[in-house]
Amino acid sequence: MKDIGKRWCERGEDGQFSIFFSSKPNKIMNHFYHDGLLQSITWPEFANxxxxxxxxxxxxxxxxxxxxxxxxxxxxxxxxxxxxxxxxxxxxxxxxxxxxxxxxxxxxxxxxxxxxxxxxxxxxxxxxxxxxxxxxxxxxxxxxxxxxxxxxxxxxxxxxxxxxxxxxxxxxxxxxxxxxxxxxxxxxxxxxxxxxxxxxxxxxxxxxxxxxxxxxxxxxxxxxxxxxxxxxxxxxxxxxxxxxxxxxxxxxxxxxxxxxxxxxxxxSSSIIPITWAYIRMMAGVGLKEASQMAILNANYMAKRLEAAYRIVYKATTSSYFRFSFIRLLQDEQGLVAHEFIIDCKDFKKTAGVEVVDIAKRLMDYGFHAPTMSFPVHDCFMIEPTESEDKDEMDRLVDSLLAIREEIALIETGRMDRNVNPLKMAPHTLAVLTATKWDRPYSREVAGFPKPWCAHKVWPSVSRIDEQYGDRNLICSCPPTEAYAEQ
CATH class of the missing domain: 3.40.640.10 (Type I PLP-dependent aspartate aminotransferase-like (Major domain))
Structure with missing residues (x-):
């Protein structure tokens, strides 16, 4: 029974996307931290x-x-x-x-x-x-x-x-x-x-x-x-x-x-020792560098994407901001802060592609989508945080640039507006390995658009109708009466 339970847990873990597999640039909380910081929550002196x-x-x-x-x-x-x-x-x-x-x-x-x-x-x-x-x-x-x-x-x-x-x-x-x-x-x-x-x-x-x-x-x-x-x-x-x-x-x-x-x-007092350990490990120099890297990473990604996607907001002034012992860059001309917003609303007119289609297509590239349609409608808000390295940020940027090229193929008529890798995304292993393949693009384009996709976490389900679910808030569970003893 112990082995069965362990295997069940492992299967559940393997099928779930997490920041251990690739960047998830939609949450400020998605950072990597030293495992030692979490040790205290297992100690009975704190936990019990x-x-x-x-x-x-x-x-x-x-x-x-x-x-x-x-x-x-x-x-x-x-x-x-x-x-x-x-x-x-x-x-x-x-x-x-x-x-x-x-x-x-x-x-x-x-x-x-x-x-x-x-x-x-x-x-x-x-x-x-x-x-x-x-x-x-x-x-x-x-x-x-x-x-x-x-x-x-x-x-x-x-x-x-x-x-x-x-x-x-x-x-x-x-x-x-x-x-x-x-x-x-x-x-x-x-x-x-x-x-x-x-x-x-x-x-x-x-x-x-x-x-x-x-x-x-x-x-x-x-x-x-x-x-x-x-x-x-x-x-x-x-x-x-x-x-x-x-x-x-x-x-x-x-x-x-x-x-x-x-x-x-x-x-939630058991969290405070984690904070204590982090500040002790980072000290003033480390905390300053973390803030600097968060801003630098966001600006690096924005700069690489700005030719393909419009960056909605950028700074217009130059000054410095200081609090306590940390001095940070504030509002350098043309730069962003710790996150930035890319505009996707024009693609609906030019290619029939909505922001949700890009989000689903990112799953085929092995990424969880950034925050969608907040705080600006039909946009992505991207926050890489300070803990992502350049290679991972480049993979995400290259994926977004590749998706932009796919949108361009639709805009120029070389891909169908209704049946294309974005509208049909995400592509599961079941779909990709099915005997029948009737789509006007290859299986490779669908499931392996970039070399790193061979090691991605595969989506478990294909496209679902979110609008139907939002408009029909009906529980699919059996009614209580169904559990009554016969």
Whole structure:
């Protein structure tokens, strides 16, 4: 029975795509990390402690919490941090709650408007609603930055009701907001607070800090993430949000009186030793290099692709951005940040090819597709991260360039608009090895378009009708009555 179970697990693993086989440039969490960082989650001293255990039973944990908080505050320039939220959305909610409670404490409880740029993370509006705020969307300019004119108009309209703005920095448009300092100043001048969603922090009021992104915990779709909520020291209002970070009714957390946002006082505490180990291993030099490589990799890929695909947003100014001991390049003319967006919408007119067709065709080349149609419709958002090497990035770029050549064949009439490798993708082994082959292109073009495809993870199913599934939300499971004993 043990062998049967092991074989079942191995078969399941072998049939699943993961970053161990090739790049998956659609998730900020898809990094490679040293295996040693994950060892601590297997140690019973960390894994088996109850969240409400007496303090004298988790002195080691307490020291790790303290050091991680100190390091993150040093890196970011912030004063206080809460490790309690269990997810990104929970972190957003916690930060907005702190802002609301602070405003109420100074008799400004009527302020309930949250400005959210169109380039912000998609969870921001939901979190604002959960915090009982009214969402007002701010447009972007043609370069992907916050439209400062539109922002100013909406700040003026809601100046007596303005509670906060949520900024993703760098934005999901793949640019550093060129006017971020002016945006923060405008909000502060009109009585609002600034919430930063992202990794690079400066002049902000409250932010969600994604530990699993920059500090070693790689979240899977079924996993748990940990986010820190940091509070920045302002010259004009020192640590004004710190008292409103979450406390806990069972285990005191720095004598904070605000209610908890997680069942455990320190959230998913087993993740924090991973963060601790990563910072210790990387140190300041390594953390700086990781940020530099993430930006360099994105710009390398964008530069190689720009002749075949339009890069939607690029930077328009040149300046430098500094926080704590890390100095990073910000907005060099014509470059992108840590991710970039390629435009695919014109292919629908010229070749009948949609962005989903390119996504499916990438599976034939051995790649998971980048983020599709977010934050811009009919586009791909590509984020290679700092951990991919040049060879792997070249394979992905070469695949996208090869697909562009296939689209060109359709555009010029040398391939049928309806029956072609993109419209029929992905091609499974069952399809490729079937006795009958009635398609106007070869099996080699279908399944082995590039040399490395011989070692790819094959897709397990062919094209499915996503639109039918979206429009017919009907469970295919037997009804409960079918399980009744006869």
């Amino acid at each position: 402690l109850h969240p409400f255990a007496p303090r004298n039973q988790w002195e080691g944990y307490a020291e790790i919490f303290s050091q991680v908080e100190k390091w993150l505050c040093e890196i970011t320039g912030y004063d206080k941090i809460s490790l309690q939220p269990n997810s990104g959305a929970s972190g957003e909610y916690t930060g907005l709650l702190a802002i609301r409670k602070y405003l109420q404490s100074i008799d400004q409880g009527q302020r309930d408007v949250c400005l959210i740029p169109i380039s912000a993370h998609g969870t921001n509006p939901a979190s604002a609603n959960m915090a009982n705020m009214r969402v007002v969307v701010v447009d972007a300019d043609r370069h992907g930055n916050i439209n400062y004119k539109d922002l100013s108009a909406k700040v003026e309209k809601y100046k007596n009701e303005l509670a906060a703005i949520m900024i993703t920095y760098p934005s999901t448009h793949g640019v550093f907001e060129s006017s971020v300092v002016d945006v923060c100043a405008k909000i502060h001048e009109n009585g609002g607070q600034v919430y930063l969603d992202g990794a690079n922090l400066n002049a902000q009021g409250a932010c969600r800090y994604p530990l699993q992104v920059k500090w070693a915990w790689a979240r899977t779709e079924a996993g748990i993430s940990l986010h820190g909520i940091c509070v920045l020291k302002f010259v004009f209002s020192k640590m004004h949000l710190a008292p409103f970070l979450p406390g806990h009714s069972v285990v005191p957390v720095e004598e904070r009186k605000s209610g908890a946002v997680s069942a455990a006082p320190y959230g």
